[in-house]
Amino acid sequence: MTTITLVQGDITRQSVDAIVNAANSSLLGGGGVDGAIHRRGGPEILADCRRLRASRYGKGLPTGRAVATTAGELDARWVIHTVGPVYSTTEDRSEPLASCYRESLRVADELGALSVAFPAVSAGIYGWPMDDAARIAVETVRATQTNVQEVRFVLFDERAYEAFARQVG
Incomplete structure (x- = not known):
């Protein structure tokens, strides 16, 4: 059975088998969690991301998918890169967000990772409301x-931590 733990802090300081990166589709770094991890x-x-772009992901990593690098x-x-959807008030994109968690866990299983640290995917610059992002993340991890x-949700601030704590119970 998977244990879910919560940490308020910096995901780049976690000691785990795999850290999940809320990447942009280019895989070439960016802001927020992505920039901090790079x-x-x-x-x-x-360098690993560039190799992926040169081979399988020439057009970038699709939303909801995941891939690992060093x-x-x-x-x-490992770092498991996943691309979350941008939040929309007119279109339900909760399935692609849930897919980020499922696909990251699938990649973790392929690698043999036993501990994985996740950020709140799509809840930063992509604008997903934190309470809903937490609900989708926790429900998906529990159902996968x-x-x-161990799935460790590493939340940057108190507001995010509290949103996830309400979902974990």
């Missing part, structure tokens, strides 16, 4: 069959 992890992550200088073995023993 900065702290060093150039090896970007973790570079991070205290993890995985060999991962």
